[in-house]
Amino acid sequence: MNKLNLPKLLINADDFGLSGGINKGIIEAHKNGVLTSTSICANGDYFDEAVELAKKNPSLDLGLHFILVGEKPLSSPNRIPSLTDGNGNFHKNIAVFTKKYFQNKINLEEVKYELNLQIDKVKSTGLNITHVDSHQHVHALPKIYKIIEDITKVNNINIIRVTREKISLDMLLNLKTYPRVMQLFVLNFLMKMSIRNSKCAKVRNFRGFYRGGNVNKENLMNIISKINKDDYYEIMCHPAYYKNNEKYEFWNYNHEDELNALLDDNVKKEIENKNIELIKFSDI
Numbered sequence: 001m002n003k004l005n006l007p008k009l010l011i012n013a014d015d016f017g018l019s020g021g022i023n024k025g026i027i028e029a030h031k032n033g034v035l036t037s038t039s040i041c042a043n044g045d046y047f048d049e050a051v052e053l054a055k056k057n058p059s060l061d062l063g064l065h066f067i068l069v070g071e072k073p074l075s076s077p078n079r080i081p082s083l084t085d086g087n088g089n090f091h092k093n094i095a096v097f098t099k100k101y102f103q104n105k106i107n108l109e110e111v112k113y114e115l116n117l118q119i120d121k122v123k124s125t126g127l128n129i130t131h132v133d134s135h136q137h138v139h140a141l142p143k144i145y146k147i148i149e150d151i152t153k154v155n156n157i158n159i160i161r162v163t164r165e166k167i168s169l170d171m172l173l174n175l176k177t178y179p180r181v182m183q184l185f186v187l188n189f190l191m192k193m194s195i196r197n198s199k200c201a202k203v204r205n206f207r208g209f210y211r212g213g214n215v216n217k218e219n220l221m222n223i224i225s226k227i228n229k230d231d232y233y234e235i236m237c238h239p240a241y242y243k244n245n246e247k248y249e250f251w252n253y254n255h256e257d258e259l260n261a262l263l264d265d266n267v268k269k270e271i272e273n274k275n276i277e278l279i280k281f282s283d284i
Contacts (some may be wrong), residue, residue, distance in 0.1 A: 007227050010234045011262070012037045012161075014065055014133065016054075017044030021245030024160055025055050025259045030060045031238045033262035034175040034271060036280045037061035039069065039133050040170040044116035045247075049126045061280040063131035064122055064157075066115055066148060068138045069097045074117040079103055086138045090151060094136035099229040102139055112147050119155055133161035133236075137209070140187055145194035152200060158195075160200040161234065164191045165209045177210070184210055208236030213253030217261040224270050232284065235272075237262065 013026045016038040023046055024043055029035035040050050040062055041195055054062050069090050073080055077088035082105060084090060091097045100106050100153040122129060132139075140163055141147050152160060167186065171181050187209065205227075211219045215237045239262055240255035261267060270279060 005230045006275050007126070007230060008279045008283075009224075009227065009271065009276050010230050010279060010281060011035050012063065012131075012133070012281075013239055014039050014135075014238050015041060015044075015238060015240075016062075017041040017047040017050035018071075019240070019245045019247060020046050020049065020245060021049050021243055021255070022046070022240040022248075023053055024244070025111060025240035025255060026228070027057060027060075028162055028239075028241075029259055029262040030057060033259075033264075034236070034268055034278060035060075035239065035262050036278055037063060039063035039065035039131070040122060040127075041065045041067055041071070041135070042121040043067045043074060047121075052132060053129055055125075061130045061282050062127050063133060063159075063281065064119060064129050066124075066134040066139065068111065068114070068144070069136050070124065070136070070143060073114055074121060074196055075114045080107070080110040080114050082108050092243055094138055097136075098136060098141065101143070108143055108147060110244045111144060112151070113196070115147065116153055117150060123155070128282075129155070129157055131159040131161070132157060133163075136226065137187060138184075139163075140190040140242070142190065142194045145198075149198060149200055159202050159284060160198070160202055161236075162191060162195055162201045162204050162206055163209060164188045164204070165206050171210060180212075202277060203232040203234045205231055205233040205234065212236070213238055213251060214257070215261060215266065216254060216257040217264050220258075220261040220267055221270055224267070224274060224276065226272060227276055232279075271283060 015038045077084040207223045239259035
């Protein structure tokens with residue numbers, strides 16, 4: 001098969017810089033597994049460590065994981081009151097943020113201010129940013145997407161994650177995951193609205209939301225087995241070691257299962273057998 005006609009797969013780990021366990025897992029998955037890129041959190045407690053690790057591993061593509069929920073802002077809370085709670089933190093999660101967004105209680109100028117601080121912080125390290133995405137997919141909201149697209153253009157970044165995952169019959173028939181499928185319907189609709197006329201929406205085949213936090217070997221193999229056309233695909237994952245990741249236990253993510261999947265020889269063989277080319281965002 002002509003290499004130009006191979007399916008092209010990007011495997012990206014989110015949350016680089018949030019914890020030591022996440023940082024360690026991501027580097028391990030890249031050095032000894034199939035992970036091709038990661039997205040760094042400028043607001044993360046372990047951001048400085050992540051920067052040093054990124055510099056020591058230049059083959060790992062680095063994106064920016066914009067954050068507007070669940071963490072602490074870089075801005076003074078008094079500067080961005082619509083984005084923070086009474087304790088100076090971002091709103092708890094995407095559900096709270098989205099409700100306020102549709103109530104017109106999110107000040108978009110404050111969003112611009114905070115996100116510019118985040119990208120400036122990463123750029124100040126000298127690291128190259130190849131792509132952007134966001135924590136809890138807040139960029140699926142059309143006005144937030146537009147702000148992020150404007151920021152990326154100014155900073156010569158031309159790839160924004162398209163968080164739209166194809167809904168299969170298997171998903172619809174699995175009653176245990178019905179709430180997740182409903183979330184996916186909403187996410188897909190919002191993302192479709194957001195990427196209209198966008199030149200940054202280059203990777204249109206996204207996988208990993210439906211099994212978010214549980215992209216174990218079985219689920220990863222299943223995703224890979226269904227990749228069959230000449231196009232770009234992105235798989236989102238969250239590898240980490242549980243040690244030094246206690247702060248995020250409430251996510252109930254199977255971090256080490258995801259890490260082990262990325263390191264698994266059978267996963268590597270499946271990618272080879274499917275004639276899938278592993279690439280980085282910088283290859284696009």
